[in-house]
Amino acid sequence: MNNDILKTLYSEEDIKQACKKLGKQISEDYKGKTPIIIGVLKGAIFFMTDMVREMDIYTKLDFIDVSSYNGGTKSSGSVKLIKDIDIDVNGQDIIFMEDIIDTGRTLKYLKELLADRGANSIKVCTLMDKPEGRVVEVKADYVGFEVPNEFVVGYGLDYDGKYRNLPYVGVLKPKIYSDQ
Ligand SMILES: O=P(O)(O)OC[C@H]1O[C@H](OP(=O)(O)OP(=O)(O)O)[C@H](O)[C@@H]1O
Numbered sequence: 001m002n003n004d005i006l007k008t009l010y011s012e013e014d015i016k017q018a019c020k021k022l023g024k025q026i027s028e029d030y031k032g033k034t035p036i037i038i039g040v041l042k043g044a045i046f047f048m049t050d051m052v053r054e055m056d057i058y059t060k061l062d063f064i065d066v067s068s069y070n071g072g073t074k075s076s077g078s079v080k081l082i083k084d085i086d087i088d089v090n091g092q093d094i095i096f097m098e099d100i101i102d103t104g105r106t107l108k109y110l111k112e113l114l115a116d117r118g119a120n121s122i123k124v125c126t127l128m129d130k131p132e133g134r135v136v137e138v139k140a141d142y143v144g145f146e147v148p149n150e151f152v153v154g155y156g157l158d159y160d161g162k163y164r165n166l167p168y169v170g171v172l173k174p175k176i177y178s179d180q
C-alpha cells in the first residue's frame, strides 16, 4: 500500500501536533459546556478518536454517515444520508468532526440538517480544508491544514474505499487513479 504513495503531505507527527493544538483550542472555547461531537463517517474516524482524547471537557459522541463520492475522486453532486445520529440535538451545542472539506456539499447538507432540528450552535472541526475545491460556500471553525487542490488519501481518507488505514496523509501515484 505504501508503494502507491507519490508523496507524503502530513506525517503522523504533523497530525498529532495539529490534534493537540485544536483540542486545546476547543477545550478553551467550550469550557463549562458539554458539546456533542459528531463524527462524519467514515473518513473522520481516526481524526475524531484522536481529537476527543485531546479535549479536557465533557463531551458526548455520536456518528452520522453520509456519502457523495461513490468511491472515486469526483463528487457526485448529491449527498445521501446513510446513517443518522441517535442523540436529540434540540438546544445542544454541536461540533462536527470532518476529515476534509472539499466542494463543501457534505458540510452544507449536515449543517442544514441539524439547524432544522433546533441545535443551539453548530461548529465544524476539520483536519483538512481544500478551499480551491469549493462549489458551495461553507466555512470550518477549526482547521488543521489547508491543503492544495489534490486528491489526498490516508488517515481515514479513501480512494475506491482503500488507503484509509495509512497513518499519514499523502497523494497517490497518477497510475493508481482510474478517473483522472
Ligand atoms: O466537501 P465535499 O466535497 O462534500 O467532500 C468532503 C466529504 O467527502 C468525503 O466523504 P465521502 O462522501 O467520500 O464518504 P466517506 O467519508 O465514507 O469516504 C469526506 O470524508 C467528507 O465527508
Ligand code: HPA
Pocket: 069, 100, 101, 102, 103, 150, 151, 152, 153, 157, 158, 159
Ligand atoms: O481529497 C480527497 N480525498 C479523499 N476523499 C475526499 N473527499 C473529498 N475530497 C477528498
